[in-house]
Amino acid sequence: MSVPISFAPSKAALLLFRRALSGRHGGILLFYGLFLGVSFLTRAALLIKAAHDVSWLPSLLAAFAWGVLYDIGAASFIALPLIVVLTLLPSGALRRGWMRWLVAGAGFATVLALLFGATAEWTFWDEFGVRFNFIAVDYLVYTTEVMGNIRESYPMPLILGGIAVAAALFTWLLWRSRLPHRWLDAPDGPWRRRYRSGALWFASALVVGVLLSENHLPAFRNNFNRELAKNGVWSLFAAFNNNVLDYRQFYRTLPEAESFARLREELVEDGSILLRPSEFDTLRYVKNAGPELRPNVIQITVESLSADFLGIFNRASGLTPNLVEVAGKSLVFDNFYATGTRTDRGMEALTLSLPPTPGRSMIKRPRNEDMFTLGSVFRAKGYDTAFIYGGFGYFDNMNYFFGNNGYRVIDRNSPRSDITFANVWGACDEDLFRWTMREADAGAASGKPFHYFVMTTSNHRPYTFPEGRIDLPSKVSGRAGAVKYSDYAIGKFLRDAAEKPWFKNTVFVIVADHCASSAGKTELPVQNYHIPLILYAPGGHIAAGHIKTLTSQMDYAPTLLGLLNWSYPSRFFGHDVRKIQPDAAHAFVGSYQKLGHLEKGEFVVLRPRGESTYKYDLGTGAMTPMPESAYGILGTISFYQSASYLYEHGLYRSLSLEEFERYGRLGEAAAALRASQK
Helix, strand or coil, rough: CCHHHHHHHHHHHHHHHHHCCCCCHHHHHHHHHHHHHHHCCCCCHHHHHHCCCCCCCCHHHHHHHHHHHHHHHHHHHHHHHHHHHHHCCCCHHHHHHHHHHHHHHHHHHHHHHHHHHHHHHHHHHHHCCCCCHHHHHHHHCCHHHHHHHHHHHHHHHHHHHHHHHHHHHHHHHHHCCHHHHHHHHHCCCCCCHHHHHHHHHHHHHHHHHHHHHHHHHHCCCCCCHHHCCCCCCHHHHHHHHHHCCCCCHHHHCCCCCHHHHHHHHHHHCCCCEEEECCCCCEEEECCCCCCCCCCCCEEEECCCCCHHCCCCCCCCCCHHHHHHHHHHCCCCEEEEEECCCCCCHHHHHHHCCCCCCCCHHHHHHCCCCEECHHCCCCCCCHCEEEEEEEECCCCHHHHHHHHCCCCCCCCCCCCCCCCCCCECCCEEEEHHHHHHHHHHHHHHHHHCCCEEEEEECCCCCCCCCCCCCCCCCCCCCCCHHHHHHHHHHHHHHHHHHCCCHHHEEEEEEEEEEEEEEEEECCCCCHHEEEEEEEEECCCCCCEEEEEEEEEEHHHHHHHHHHCCCCEEECCCCCCCHHHHCHCCCCEEEEEEEEEEEECCHHHHHHHHCCEEEEEECCCCCCEEEECHHHHHHHHHHHHHHHHHHHHHHHEEEEECCCHHHHHHHHHHHHHHHHHCCC
C-alpha cells in the first residue's frame, strides 16, 4: 500500500506537467525549466567556488530555497514577451515547418544566452565575491573599457566557442527528448481559450515579478550565503532600478534639527568653531597653531592597493619593497580605512571628506559642480590643482567632476600624454608618473605651489605592464605582478623626483582608492577596507612616525591640512585625527546600500528599512552582534542623513575667495575670543 501512496504525487505531477506542456503555452514551461535549471547549476557552481567562505549550516538550504524564488521572479519578467507572442500567434502557426526551425533557433539562442550569463556570473563572482550588482550596471555603461578588459583578461574565443558548443549539444539533446514536439504538435484549441490561458500566464508572471523584492531577502549572518540566495539577472535589474537611493525614503531618519544638532557635537570634537551654528550647515573654522607650511603636494592614489599587500602590514608580503622603504621615513597611518569599494568612492572621500551616502557616489551624481573640496582649499591658498589620470577620464564621470571643481585635467586624451605601454584601462604607471613629473617641473618653474591628484591604473585586471621591470611576468602573474609593478613605478618616480629642485619642498602622499577585494562573510567586512596612507616629506615638513588612531579616507583632507598648520573655514565632515581623543575616532565604510559607522568598538550598519549593531575588534577583525545602542544608531543616522541633506539642497558648496577670507577673519576673531576666555 505504501508504494502507490508515495508514487501517486510524482505521477500526478508528471501528468500535470505533460498536460501543461501539451498546449499553446507549453513553450513557456520549457523556458522556465531551462532558466531554473541553469540558475540552480550556477548557484551550485558558485557554492563550490566559495566553499571555504560559506557557512555550512541550515541557512545554506534556506539560501537555495530563496534562490528558487528569485529565479522564478527573474524568469517571470523575462518570459512576458514570450507569453504575448505565443498568445497572439494564429492557429496552426507552430506546426509549420519554417516555424519549427525558428523555434529550434530560438531555443539554441536561449540556451546560449543562459550559459553566457552563467559564465559572466562566474567571472564577476571571481572578481568581486558577489552576484551582479551596481558595478555590473556601471560596466554596461562603460562598454569600451569593460569589453577591452574582458578581451585582454580572458581567452574569449575559447570561452565563447565552448559556450556555443555546449549550447548546441544541449539544444540537440532537448530536441531528441521530444519535449518540444509535445508542445509544437499540440492542438491550439479555440482562440478564446488561448487568450484566457495567455492572460492567466501573463498576469501570474507579472504578479510574481512585481511582488517579489530583494528587500524580502532575510539578513543571513554570512554574507556569502546571502549572495547565493540571489539571482544574477534579478540583482542586475534591481541594481539598475535602485541606482539612486533617496536617503529619507529608504533609511531610518531623525527630525532634521536633531540630526544636525548631533552632527554639530561631533564636528567640534577637534576644537573647531562653528560659524553658522543655527543653520543646517557644517561650516566651521579650523584653527591650527604655528606658521603655515606651503609645500607642493603630490597625492598618488593607487588602484586597489589593500594594506595586506604592504610588508609594513603583512610581513609575508614581498610585493612592495619600495613602499616599505618609503614608509620607514614617512608618517604612516596604521588603521586607515577606505569608505567604499570603488575608485569613485575613494575619490569622493579623499576630495570631499564626506561619508559614503547611499546609491551613486558624488563623482557620478548630477549637480556635483563647485563643491567644497580639498582642491578648493588649496586654490584659496594660491595653489595650482590638477587631476592626472592614466586612462580616459570620462570613465566614472571623473573628468567632469574634477573639471567642474577647479582642477585642471590631464588624462590619456591630453595632447602631451605620450604613451609607451597601455592596456584598456590606461597608460602604465611609469607613463603616468612621467606626465606628473612634467607637470611638476612646469609648476615649479611658474613659482606657484601645486597640488596634484594622481590616479593610477596598472593594478587592475588584466594586470598587464611593461616586461622586464620586475621579477614577475605581465598578466600571468595576476594581481601580485600588478602590485609589484605599481610599487616599482612609484619607487622609480620618487628616485627620479629626488633629482629635481622641487623635491624637498614636496609632500608625497601614497594612498589607495579601495581594497583589491571587499567580499567577506559579514555584510560589511571592515577588515577588507583596510588600506595604506603614507605621507612622505623629504624636506621635513611632516615628521616621520606612526598614527595608530582609527582613521578613514574622510579624515584625510583635514588631517593633511592640519599637518601643514593651516587655519581655514571648512565644510569637511572629517577630523584632523591628531586633535581628537583616540576613543572618539571613527571610520565610515559602505557598499552602495549598506552604510557603516565604526566608533568605540561599536559597528552600526544602516540598510534600507533596517539596521544592525555589532561589536567589532579592530585587532582581530571579529564581529559579533550586540544590542542596539541609542548613541551608536542615532549618531550614525545623523552623519549619513545630514550628508544626504546637504547634497540634496546644494549646501555642500565651495567658498568663493571673498567668502573664504571673510569666514577666515570671522573664525580668527572667534578663536581669539575663545583663547581670551580660557
